[in-house]
Amino acid sequence: MRVKKKDIFFQTLENMADAIVQAADYFAEQVPNLKDIPEFTKQMKIYENQCDDYTHTIITELNKTFITPIERDDIMDLTTTMDDVLDGLEACASRFDMYHMTEPDNYIVQFAEILRESAYEIQKAIHLLSHKKLLAIREHTIRLNDLENQGDDVLRNCIKDLFATVKDPIELIKKKEIYERLETTTDACEDVANRLESIIMRNS
Numbered sequence: 001m002r003v004k005k006k007d008i009f010f011q012t013l014e015n016m017a018d019a020i021v022q023a024a025d026y027f028a029e030q031v032p033n034l035k036d037i038p039e040f041t042k043q044m045k046i047y048e049n050q051c052d053d054y055t056h057t058i059i060t061e062l063n064k065t066f067i068t069p070i071e072r073d074d075i076m077d078l079t080t081t082m083d084d085v086l087d088g089l090e091a092c093a094s095r096f097d098m099y100h101m102t103e104p105d106n107y108i109v110q111f112a113e114i115l116r117e118s119a120y121e122i123q124k125a126i127h128l129l130s131h132k133k134l135l136a137i138r139e140h141t142i143r144l145n146d147l148e149n150q151g152d153d154v155l156r157n158c159i160k161d162l163f164a165t166v167k168d169p170i171e172l173i174k175k176k177e178i179y180e181r182l183e184t185t186t187d188a189c190e191d192v193a194n195r196l197e198s199i200i201m202r203n204s
Contacts, residue, residue, distance in 0.1 A: 006130065007069050007130075008057075008061050008065075009058060009061060009065075009068060009069055009070075009075050010069060010129065010130035011130075012054050012057050012058050012061070013054075013058075013075075013078065013079065013082070013126050013129070013130070014126055014127060014130055015054050016051055016054045016055075016079070016082050016083070016086075016126075017082065017119075017122050017123040017125075017126035017127070018123060019047055019050050019051050019054065019086065020051070020082060020085050020086055020089075020119045020122055020123065021119045021120060021122075021123045022047060023044060023047035023048070023051075023086055023089050023090075023119070024089060024112075024115050024116045024118070024119035024120075025116060025119070026043060026044070026047070027044065027089055027092075027093065027112055027115065027116070028109075028112040028113055028115065028116040031104050031108055031109055031112045032104070032109050032112075034096065034101075034102060034103070034104060037096055037097050037100075037101075037102065038097065040093060040096065040097075041093050041094050041096065041097045044089060044090045044093035044094070045090060045093075045094075047086060047089075047090065048086050048087060048089075048090035051082070051083050051086040051087075052083065054079075054083075055079055055080075055083045058075065058076070058079045059076075059079075062075065062076065070199055070202075070203060071199075071202060074195065074198065074199050074202070077195045077198075078192070078195045078196070078199070081188060081191040081192045081194075081195050082122065082126075082192055084188040084191065085118075085119070085122070085185060085188045085189055085192065087188075088181065088182075088184060088185030088188050089115065089185060091181055091185075092178060092181045092182055092185065095174075095177065095178050095181065096178075099174040099178070101174065101178065105158075105175075107154055107157070107158035107161070107179060108178065108179075108182065110154050111151065111154055111179070111182035111183070111185075111186070112182075114147050114150050114151050114154065114186055115182070115185060115186060115189070117143075117147055118144055118147045118148075118186060118189035119189075121140045121143045121144050121147070121189075121193075122140075122144070122189060122192050124140050125137045125140035125141065125144075125192075125193075125196055128140070129196070129199065134199070134200045134203055134204045135200065135204055137196050137199075137200055138197075138200060140193075140196075141193035141194075141196050141197050141200075144189055144190055144192065144193035145190060145193055147186065147189065147190075148186045148187060148189060148190035148193075150186075151182070151183050151186030151187075152183065152186075154183070155179055155180070155182075155183040158175075158179050159176065159179060162175055162176060162179070
């Protein structure tokens, strides 16, 4: 029996989601005990390049495909927001190298865990999208919204703590930027949830 080949758009979106999970897993595993920052940033760059390749595949396919499984704009918006998640993770990792951040604190570890959980929710939602199980996606978009709210809470706490305890202005600037970049990456995960919600509304 011939197995039906999966649609190129859904297959590539699944590949992107899998890459986000791999990157977020690696990020969360490395952050609590960073030993080799150049290797860490190099590996995160590899994941980011991989995601860029998938984005390029989707753009190329959109340019040559007349009929798409869901709206073209939805495919493009979803691709862009997913790419933003990996861009955010890689940008945070590169800051550790640029700022010689050898000992990430507990707040950064908390952000890393929120991003890891968010990546898994994105992956589950995208795999459901591939199988056109649209209403089942909502459970994961709700969870992504909850995780983004957790990110907001961590940001409030760490900025408050930062200004109360860190006296060196350079150190303060470095940490504040990393915290804010991490929180912006949780926002990017919520953007993926919002795109998925609009796909559910249009197609169910």
